[in-house]
Amino acid sequence: MGAAITGETHEELVTDLISKMGNNLSYKKLPVRLYQISRKFRDEMHPRHGLLRSREFEMKDLYTFDTTEENATKTYEIVCQVYENIFNRLGLQFKKVIGATGNIGGKLSHEFLLQSDIGEDTIIVCNSCQYGRNIEIEDPSVRENKCPRCGSELDQMSAIEVGHSFLLGTKYSEILGSTYKDKNGQNIVTQMGCYGLGVTRILQAGIEVLSEDEAIRWPKIISPYQICIIPQMKGYMEEKFMELANNLYDELVTVPNLRGEVVIDDRTRFTVGNRLTQANRLGYPYVVVIGKSAIDEEQKFELQDIYNKTTDFLSSSQIISKLSNIKTAGQ
Ligand SMILES: [Zn+2]
The missing domain is CATH 3.30.930.10 (Bira Bifunctional Protein; Domain 2)
Known part of the structure; x- marks a missing residue:
């Protein structure tokens, strides 16, 4: 041998x-x-x-x-x-x-x-x-x-x-x-x-x-990351949006099956729409947009289920409880 x-x-x-x-x-x-x-x-x-x-x-x-x-x-x-x-x-x-x-x-x-x-x-x-x-x-x-x-x-x-x-x-x-x-x-x-x-x-x-024509679709469970957080473009109250994104990130990664599964797309020089298009192509199963509705009275984040093409406006605790249930390879 x-x-x-x-x-x-x-x-x-x-x-x-x-x-x-x-x-x-x-x-x-x-x-x-x-x-x-x-x-x-x-x-x-x-x-x-x-x-x-x-x-x-x-x-x-x-x-x-x-x-x-x-x-x-x-x-x-x-x-x-x-x-x-x-x-x-x-x-x-x-x-x-x-x-x-x-x-x-x-x-x-x-x-x-x-x-x-x-x-x-x-x-x-x-x-x-x-x-x-x-x-x-x-x-x-x-x-x-x-x-x-x-x-x-x-x-x-x-x-x-x-x-x-x-x-x-x-x-x-x-x-x-x-x-x-x-x-x-x-x-x-x-x-x-x-x-x-x-x-x-x-x-x-x-x-x-x-996969779809212009968008990668992974076997979800082995997608390199499950969740991409996209904060508002830089400008008005940009620090507040980034703080909300960081807080959500910190909370999500304490869920055991989401450790290592979350990224923040902090390239805030690009519009949210631009980064959403890229996230869709890269095939993150879930995207959370921290947009204007996150800082109004209701404080709602936009959760996009990319593979099922659905969008929900949810509070951060609702998002965490929903995403806590997704299946990852770590389970
Ligand atoms: Zn037969």
Whole structure:
């Protein structure tokens, strides 16, 4: 094992690691789940679409080792469910399809994808049930137009792959001698799985599928900031507006899930409208304008829910109680 290894996949490395534990690895220690979260490098000939196809990217990989095929299948189902939960939490409408095992090999494979015209994968999905497959696994001469599960029509679409799961069986563990000791002290080959989430890819693909023509829309929960406060343009009573903005900021960041989630756009040389346009394009989910209504008798701040395109005039305590409930990655 060397420090300079920059391979696309690390099955061999990780299996080798387990095989070195081999003689001492009791069945009681399984399942073992090893994560590798790191930057990877690829000699990409044609980098394009920002982080979708780049020479450097962040991956979350997981390698699992189980005693039996049945247990490995259970692990496989658990990890796939976790991946589904992650995409649901990100608010991304994903497709889970049967994938090609390709050069990694194995018994079973699923891909997680987001529908997009710029996607480089083509998938076939059922209109009525959850069935789907990558066309890579099809034999073109026997293409079926009906769902093999429910008989409904199938749709073909382009999609961006953001996650992948493989039930590997013993392909790697046999070659590399990854074994465990069973109850009787016998050495048995481990059953493996390997799983990947493209972290940078999910970010770029999420923006790709959610954004509007001229405005970024993030998977809300991973938006770099949730709230942008915009105080009135400099001029009449400018110190008062800035003080109100600072006070609101201070109160918001004491809410545990809003720590690090609030910015003040204090470029008061620009009009509120100008900064609102920019905030909309950058995709802050919420904007609070500290305008003239903040210093009249009612003291109302303007809260804009950017993604739902709604505006409310609220007191600062109403704003804090409303924004305290938004979901952030810190929760
Ligand atoms: Zn179906």
